[in-house]
Amino acid sequence: MANRPALHAEIVGWGKYVPSKVLTNEDLAKSVDTSDEWIKSRTGIAERHIADPKEASSHLATKAARAAIAVADINPRQIDLVIVATVTPDYLFPSVACQVQDALGIPNAAAFDLNAGCTGFIYALSVASRLIAAGAHKLALVIGAETLSRVLDWQDRTTCVLFGDGAGAVLLQASEAPAGLLGCTLGADGSGADLLQLPAGGSRRPACEDTVKNRQHYLKMNGPEVYRFAVDAMVRASRAVIEQTGVLMDDVELVIPHQANVRIIQSAVKALKLPPEKVFTNLARYGNTSAASVPIALCEAVEQGLVKQGDHVVLVGFGAGLTWGAALVQWGAPLPVKLPFWKLALYHAVRPLALARSTSHRAALRARTIISRVDLNGHKP
Numbered sequence: 001m002a003n004r005p006a007l008h009a010e011i012v013g014w015g016k017y018v019p020s021k022v023l024t025n026e027d028l029a030k031s032v033d034t035s036d037e038w039i040k041s042r043t044g045i046a047e048r049h050i051a052d053p054k055e056a057s058s059h060l061a062t063k064a065a066r067a068a069i070a071v072a073d074i075n076p077r078q079i080d081l082v083i084v085a086t087v088t089p090d091y092l093f094p095s096v097a098c099q100v101q102d103a104l105g106i107p108n109a110a111a112f113d114l115n116a117g118c119t120g121f122i123y124a125l126s127v128a129s130r131l132i133a134a135g136a137h138k139l140a141l142v143i144g145a146e147t148l149s150r151v152l153d154w155q156d157r158t159t160c161v162l163f164g165d166g167a168g169a170v171l172l173q174a175s176e177a178p179a180g181l182l183g184c185t186l187g188a189d190g191s192g193a194d195l196l197q198l199p200a201g202g203s204r205r206p207a208c209e210d211t212v213k214n215r216q217h218y219l220k221m222n223g224p225e226v227y228r229f230a231v232d233a234m235v236r237a238s239r240a241v242i243e244q245t246g247v248l249m250d251d252v253e254l255v256i257p258h259q260a261n262v263r264i265i266q267s268a269v270k271a272l273k274l275p276p277e278k279v280f281t282n283l284a285r286y287g288n289t290s291a292a293s294v295p296i297a298l299c300e301a302v303e304q305g306l307v308k309q310g311d312h313v314v315l316v317g318f319g320a321g322l323t324w325g326a327a328l329v330q331w332g333a334p335l336p337v338k339l340p341f342w343k344l345a346l347y348h349a350v351r352p353l354a355l356a357r358s359t360s361h362r363a364a365l366r367a368r369t370i371i372s373r374v375d376l377n378g379h380k381p
């Protein structure tokens with residue numbers, strides 16, 4: 001077999017979407033025993049976005065993906081892999097990724113969801129990058145999308161103040177240029193499963209009257225224990241990825257941590273001896289959006305001009321599982337030129353086209369079912 005050049009997964013597109021409804025700390029203080037002062041001083045969060053009742057994770061994911069596709073300025077039909085990291089899928093099955101694939105009108109892409117808690121996006125980035133490096137795929141859409149507001153207990157002040165809804169996406173393209181994921185470290189410790197979980201609704205405790213009565217369809221968390229784990233996990237994962245790649249911490253231009261609690265970030269930054277200006281935070285406006293937090297933050301950092309071609313960026317996170325992970329990315333793409341009006345209009349036109357394609361596919365599937373039923377009946381003895 002002829003030697004093929006080494007392939008890298010370069011980030012060529014990025015996008016985010018957050019629902020328009022904003023819930024402030026003051027709003028929350030009207031329904032639970034909390035205060036703006038408590039939430040800000042203990043977490044750094046001022047407000048979060050909440051999905052409209054008609055919006056599910058797939059809708060948020062699709063909108064973030066469309067933004068990433070527009071930045072990359074590519075034909076979505078070329079995408080051959082869709083991974084959605086989420087803990088709040090629309091359904092247990094089918095996957096959010098399949099719904100995104102359908103909504104975007106991408107034919108024949110492999111599509112699946114990945115659940116690694118709030119570390120999900122870093123896991124998904126690693127999987128997609130390695131599939132590209134192996135030559136299995138050429139253009140991958142990697143999304144983190146969550147509607148955590150649907151699984152929060154709005155009577156539990158210890159959790160409902162922390163989370164928000166949103167989605168972030170990147171497009172990875174196979175490239176011979178040495179850019180993209182330079183290294184990645186992933187880990188898990190299932191013995192910490194009970195520290196952060198959604199107890200019911202799965203195969204262990206299916207939904208029943210008792211699970212509803214006991215509020216087991218809501219997220220449960222041991223905050224202080226998760227806090228202790230989080231600081232340690234972020235420090236260890238960041239150090240491990242730096243060691244793995246041989247890039248010096250001084251040569252890292254930006255660190256984008258999972259946005260859960262500003263105190264967790266500050267403790268990790270202190271332990272890593274990082275100058276605070278090298279660490280990106282935006283959790284004041286979004287809260288913890290779980291698997292969406294890192295891609296939303298990455299997208300905003302790029303939009304604010306904090307990431308330039310050639311920069312080394314560390315993405316680091318932790319989450320339910322327990323899981324943790326860090327990725328070191330070398331930014332390859334220049335900031336995009338503003339798309340001309342006609343091209344933006346074209347990207348908007350793609351939406352009704354994808355819808356028409358999906359509707360005709362569904363109609364064809366239904367027609368085939370009816371025909372096969374008639375056929376079976378005709379052959380009945």
Ligand code: COA
Binds near residue numbers: 222225227261
């Ligand atoms: N408003 C007001 N008081 C609150 C409150 C709220 N929203 N939530 C908790 N409190 C109270 C507690 O009831 C407790 O009162 P008590 O001392 O009378 O019992 C007090 O504040 C301190 O609670 P504690 O849990 O010790 O606070 P904390 O400083 O550890 O902060 C978290 C709580 C949840 C903010 C913090 O533990 C945390 O961020 N943990 C990690 C969570 C996380 O990152 N999860 C996502 C993982 S991906």
